[in-house]
Amino acid sequence: LGHQRSALHNRHTVSATSPLRPPCERLSCHKSSVCSRSYFVVVMVFFHVYIINVIALLFYVHYSSGQEDASRSRDAPATNHQCPERPPSKPEFLREVSLTRIEGIRVGHVQRVSLIPGTVHEMRTLSLKPLLFEIPGFLSADECRVVMQLAQLKGLMESQLMVQDGQEELAKELNLSPEEIFNLLDINQDGQLQLHEVYVTVLWFSSDGIWLTPENLREIYAGLKADKDGNDLLSLEEFKLLSNDAFQRFLLQRGVKRSQLVRNSRHTWLYQGKGAHQVLQDIKARVTRLTRLPPTLVDLSEPLQVVRYEEGGHYHAHHDSGPVYPETACTHTRLAANTSTPFETSCRYITVLFYLNSVEGGGETAFPVADNRTYDENDVDLLDTRRNCDRSNLRVKPTKGTAVFWYNYLSDGRGWVGEQDEYALHGGCVVTLGTKWVANKWINIDPDYQRQARYQQLVSQHPEEDDDGLTLNPDIQSPTIHQDL
Ligand SMILES: O=C(O)CCC(=O)C(=O)O
Numbered sequence: 001l002g003h004q005r006s007a008l009h010n011r012h013t014v015s016a017t018s019p020l021r022p023p024c025e026r027l028s029c030h031k032s033s034v035c036s037r038s039y040f041v042v043v044m045v046f047f048h049v050y051i052i053n054v055i056a057l058l059f060y061v062h063y064s065s066g067q068e069d070a071s072r073s074r075d076a077p078a079t080n081h082q083c084p085e086r087p088p089s090k091p092e093f094l095r096e097v098s099l100t101r102i103e104g105i106r107v108g109h110v111q112r113v114s115l116i117p118g119t120v121h122e123m124r125t126l127s128l129k130p131l132l133f134e135i136p137g138f139l140s141a142d143e144c145r146v147v148m149q150l151a152q153l154k155g156l157m158e159s160q161l162m163v164q165d166g167q168e169e170l171a172k173e174l175n176l177s178p179e180e181i182f183n184l185l186d187i188n189q190d191g192q193l194q195l196h197e198v199y200v201t202v203l204w205f206s207s208d209g210i211w212l213t214p215e216n217l218r219e220i221y222a223g224l225k226a227d228k229d230g231n232d233l234l235s236l237e238e239f240k241l242l243s244n245d246a247f248q249r250f251l252l253q254r255g256v257k258r259s260q261l262v263r264n265s266r267h268t269w270l271y272q273g274k275g276a277h278q279v280l281q282d283i284k285a286r287v288t289r290l291t292r293l294p295p296t297l298v299d300l301s302e303p304l305q306v307v308r309y310e311e312g313g314h315y316h317a318h319h320d321s322g323p324v325y326p327e328t329a330c331t332h333t334r335l336a337a338n339t340s341t342p343f344e345t346s347c348r349y350i351t352v353l354f355y356l357n358s359v360e361g362g363g364e365t366a367f368p369v370a371d372n373r374t375y376d377e378n379d380v381d382l383l384d385t386r387r388n389c390d391r392s393n394l395r396v397k398p399t400k401g402t403a404v405f406w407y408n409y410l411s412d413g414r415g416w417v418g419e420q421d422e423y424a425l426h427g428g429c430v431v432t433l434g435t436k437w438v439a440n441k442w443i444n445i446d447p448d449y450q451r452q453a454r455y456q457q458l459v460s461q462h463p464e465e466d467d468d469g470l471t472l473n474p475d476i477q478s479p480t481i482h483q484d485l
């Protein structure tokens with residue numbers, strides 16, 4: 001390299017200084033070629049052609065990108081507002097909708113949001129898993145009062161019925177031998193039934209919804225004289241001594257207390273569409289602003305559910321919505337789906353929970369595994385909100401007017417509903433003093449985009465049933481038109 005570099009250097013030095021011709025001779029030679037008129041004309045022609053080419057190129061680039069934009073906006077119906085000359089090829093509701101998801105940033109982060117024109121609310125991030133926010137003062141004291149009074153006027157019903165008649169018949173119809181049942185219940189296939197395996201049995205044979213602690217099960221074992229050797233395990237021999245509906249009959253005889261149900265509360269539903277009380281319509285509009293979702297999605301969701309817990313009331317930890325399996329239908333789009341499937345679940349993308357009063361004692365909303373999957377890590381039954389609320393990762397104290405809201409599903413990464421968020425597990429801790437009033441606004445969205453679109457198409461063809469009309473009141477299980485309250 002050193003050699004090459006010095007050779008170059010040498011070559012340059014030689015040509016610059018080499019006295020090959022006298023300087024004046026070289027000058028006259030340049031003058032005759034560069035400064036001649038014809039040379040000037042040629043240079044100018046080239047210069048102009050060059051400028052014209054550049055301008056033409058700029059025009060070309062400008063026009064071709066404009067056309068590309070126009071054709072792109074025709075292809076993507078979500079952005080085709082500027083294309084009046086060509087009607088959208090799909091109906092309006094089928095446009096690609098991208099669901100807004102509010103960012104949590106970090107726990108404790110506060111965002112200022114405008115939910116009522118001219119006012120500002122503070123929205124605090126409570127957890128990222130699930131994505132959970134708290135908004136103090138979401139409802140005024142007057143609004144809380146009106147909602148509670150409307151619910152009372154309409155009448156509240158028991159949220160969960162006691163063990164039902166007919167369950168006995170169900171157990172009798174079971175066409176399986178004790179060995180077959182034992183084998184099915186023996187989840188870990190170790191030839192014995194552990195307490196939790198029997199717990200599943202009890203849920204099967206009684207109405208689903210009785211909450212049993214290990215102590216309750218021991219009591220049932222003792223009552224039925226089932227666990228002869230008293231080791232908390234049922235062998236096949238011990239199991240065979242029990243009749244199919246032994247557990248259920250025992251529960252019926254002994255009587256199940258309300259505190260032993262999955263939930264112990266009363267509730268009702270309040271219609272929020274056109275013609276509803278102004279306060280209810282205002283709340284719906286505010287929820288739409290809060291969630292930044294298309295108003296149609298909020299309009300077509302379940303009515304407002306108002307819940308009252310008496311002293312001693314609770315709701316064990318649960319998910320408001322079900323997991324996503326291809327064969328599962330959402331309750332709200334079930335009628336519009338072309339398939340019939342035995343599996344049906346609530347598809348509640350968002351829960352907005354309003355506290356209508358401040359509770360004197362207990363009644364917190366617990367999120368047992370928020371932000372930290374401690375669920376499997378200890379042997380405490382974190383689902384049990386009567387006993388283990390204090391072990392939950394996060395508890396929200398009920399304060400009049402405050403709203404909390406969270407996403408029950410993750411995003412699919414393409415602007416639509418994805419997998420169920422297992423961290424969204426939550427429940428109502430036992431009310432130790434006074435009563436507790438809450439309201440739930442669930443926003444129903446089918447994780448299957450096409451099914452949601454078909455449902456919206458169906459509803460838009462029946463405009464008189466719009467606004468909570470073709471609604472999915474889980475208590476009724478068939479579409480009804482809410483004309484009351
Ligand atoms: O009462 C609470 O704090 C929670 C209520 C709840 O989870 C529900 O109604 O689904």
Ligand SMILES: [Fe+2]
Binds near residue numbers: 319
């Ligand atoms: Fe819930």
